[in-house]
Amino acid sequence: MDWTDLQHFLALAREGTLSAAARSLGVDHVTVARRVAALEASMSLKLVDRRPRSYELTEDGKRIAKIGAPMAETAFAVARAVQASKSEIGGEITISAPPSLANLLIAPKLIRLLQQHPGIRIKLIGEKRTASLNRREADLALRLSRPTEPGLIARKVGYFEFALYGSPDYFKTTPPHAFAFVAYDSSMDEVPQQRWLMRFAASREIVLRTNDLENQAAAARTGLGLAALPKFLGETDPLLERFDIGGRPVGREVWLVVHRDLRRTPTVRAVAGFIEDCLA
Amino acid sequence: MDWTDLQHFLALAREGTLSAAARSLGVDHVTVARRVAALEASMSLKLVDRRPRSYELTEDGKRIAKIGAPMAETAFAVARAVQASKSEIGGEITISAPPSLANLLIAPKLIRLLQQHPGIRIKLIGEKRTASLNRREADLALRLSRPTEPGLIARKVGYFEFALYGSPDYFKTTPPHAFAFVAYDSSMDEVPQQRWLMRFAASREIVLRTNDLENQAAAARTGLGLAALPKFLGETDPLLERFDIGGRPVGREVWLVVHRDLRRTPTVRAVAGFIEDCLA
DNA sequence: GTCCATCTGTGCGAATTCTCACAACAAGAT
DNA sequence: ATCTTGTTGTGAGAATTCGCACAGATGGAC
Missing domain, CATH: 1.10.10.10 (Winged helix-like DNA-binding domain superfamily/Winged helix DNA-binding domain)
Structure with missing residues (x-):
């Protein structure tokens, strides 16, 4: 056969x-x-x-x-064992992360990692769907909740909060009772930041629903309405202004996940350390 | 990969x-x-x-x-599952058995099985070494002791005894105290029939040691000495004569072994039934 | 209705892979 | 010493496999 x-x-x-x-x-x-x-x-x-x-x-x-x-x-276990057998730092490491984290926190600093370890090649995939570490679609993953799959080691490496953002012009022309909102599509109705946004919006209109956080940010910049964005995204953007509301802010934890078989691999450890620094 | x-x-x-x-x-x-x-x-x-x-x-x-x-x-488990999926009787079945059993008890009666089930093709391998049913080197095996490997189903299907045989001429010209003997080589010193032969031979000479039972029979026929042969072999041979000694005769059980995964396969069941008949 | 994306099926040329035959070498038997 | 058996290595031609390009068909979006 x-x-x-x-x-x-x-x-x-x-x-x-x-x-x-x-x-x-x-x-x-x-x-x-x-x-x-x-x-x-x-x-x-x-x-x-x-x-x-x-x-x-x-x-x-x-x-x-x-x-x-x-x-x-x-x-796949064999593939991981092969990766784990590499004793010197180098080779290709695949990182899976939510697109916003990947683009804003990881990618800009990658240059530092590559200068420090010239042998490493990084493959950074920013995907909504969580890549399977068991199938070795990625060596390292950033997730917003603790994974339950067996064989995976997770470590909390960060925490970030959301706030509401809109364009400065929008706040000048629109009173709060007339606010419109930008949100995820309904498949994400259960994630904390979406529930938080919906509760605040109450009966006010959701004018755009999109799967992509970057699209929400773009919509907020052009004055379409308010979006719930991570502070690390909104605070650094001159075209966005925060709108503070009372109550407890909503936030998400960031977990760094690695397969047990790869935990001790020098290259993986080096990259994991780098990612922790990015999130700190 | x-x-x-x-x-x-x-x-x-x-x-x-x-x-x-x-x-x-x-x-x-x-x-x-x-x-x-x-x-x-x-x-x-x-x-x-x-x-x-x-x-x-x-x-x-x-x-x-x-x-x-x-x-x-x-x-190999997949290969067995494939075999087990065949619902109609037919296809190739591999049987592993000690050479003497294969040649004398199975092979002569195979024609009957093939007449009854024309779709079946039999591969009969008479080998000393026990074929691995786990690796699917055989579908059915005859063994002289109960196998201990996991996943195998064994069933006692027969029993045969050994006796000492020599050529009729040899007994006429040679008194018992001058008997010579034919035995397995020393790698088989621990099997029951060999121990039985050695104890009876005592200090008398072993003139031939051979791995092959058929060779022992041939040597006994030509008057080289006495060999311990299964009765199903010795009794049907006009060139061999039994020499009875006292004490409890030595015998071996015959076990029919099949892998658990193939137990219920129609073709395997049919062939297993046939083998049982051969040994009865 | 029309367009677009996705899925499977077919034919052909190119690249790969396999087998065969032969070679070199070592160990054990005769 | 010679022969046989069993191991790995090399080169070339044949057979196989793969990918590409295109086709047909279906379902969903607009």
């Missing part, structure tokens, strides 16, 4: 579509289709139903995928 | 040499060498020391091999 065929099939089972599996493996979707077909041929077993716009696993396929899934886990 | 590279490296780690790994994988040894080299390159990690006549794992290599070993286990 060809292990690469199995790898492609397991990726398909995990991702759901040929194309997604292909992206996750870094190959062409045609390759995934061919390898799955080859696996079926070698097993003389139908693993997927080929429907017009989707591949659907057969019962046999589901069972095989379930039994084979630990192979992928182990493969 | 290429899973096939890993597969080849793990095979090398398990088998010890390029050639053995290549045999176990069914590929050329050059392929194993290349894939291991490719794996090292992709990891930027030295996994083996290339010595003149052997590959030796480095410390890193040993660690990686240990961490990755479960992948091979899982791959």
Whole structure:
């Protein structure tokens, strides 16, 4: 049995579509289709139903995928072990962080890290979705809440507060009872800063909902309304002015997460230390 | 990371040499060498020391091999699951058995099984070394003692006794005190039939030691001396005559072994039933 | 309705990989 | 000493595999 065929099939089972599996493996979707077909041929077993716009696993396929899934886990464990075997500082480290943290706090200071350790190459991915450290989509991650997945080591490295910001002109022309607001879309209704904003807005209008914090900031700058932004973003921007409201401010903790297998790797430790400095 | 590279490296780690790994994988040894080299390159990690006549794992290599070993286990579990998914009777079944049992009790009756189930193809391997059911080197195995490995289901399907045999001429020309004997080589000194033979031979001479039971029978037929042979072998051979001695006869149990994952597979059940009949 | 994004399928040329045959070498048996 | 067996290494041609470009088809957004 060809292990690469199995790898492609397991990726398909995990991702759901040929194309997604292909992206996750870094190959062409045609390759995934061919390898799955080859696996079926070698097993003389139908693993997927080929429907017009989707591949659907057969019962046999589901069972095989379930039994084979630990192979992928182990493969990632091997990858981590390889990374952990590197004793000298260097190589590529992938950092996953919320976009705003990545852009404003990490990226501007990266130059310092690279000067100190010329061998290191950093891959910084600012994504909303949390990258999987288990699958080694990232070596280090910044999260806004403590992760619960097994095998991960989390450490609280910072805390920041939100405040309401708008353009200086906006405050001159608009009385508080006529304020309009900019918020996340409804999928984020449960995060603390959104609840805080909604409670303050009460019946006043939400004129823009966007997934992207940077978009909210841009909207606030142009005078669309008020947005709940981290202070580290709002305070440094001359086009934004804070609007103080009473009550307890809302804030989020920042957790630095690393896989247990990589904890002691010199390169990872160096980068982790650097990130802590950025957040301090 | 290429899973096939890993597969080849793990095979090398398990088998010890390029050639053995290549045999176990069914590929050329050059392929194993290349894939291991490719794996090292992709990891930027030295996994083996290339010595003149052997590959030796480095410390890193040993660690990686240990961490990755479960992948091979899982791959074999998948292979068993595939076999178990076949609902209709048919396909290739591999049986491992001691050579004498295979040749005398199984092989002659195979025709009956194949007539009854034309879809089945049997691969019968008569080997001294016990094939690994976990690695799916065989689907069914006959063993002379109860296996202890986890995951295996064993069932006692037979029992046979040994007796001493020589050629009829030999008994006419040789008095008991001058008997010579034929035995297994010293690696088998601990098996019951060998201990039984040695105790009876006492100080009389062992003129031939051979690994192969068929060779012992042949030697006894030509009048070289007495050999301890299973009764199912000796009694049916006109060129052999039994020499009865007192005391409790020595015998061995026959166990039919199957992996838990394959227990309920129709084809395996059919073949297992057939083997039971052979031994009855 | 139209456009756009996404998914799977097909054909072909290019790049890669594998096997084969042969070589060199060592160890053990004859 | 010679022969056999088993190991790794090298080079070349053949077979395989991959990616690209394009097509068809569907569902959602506008």
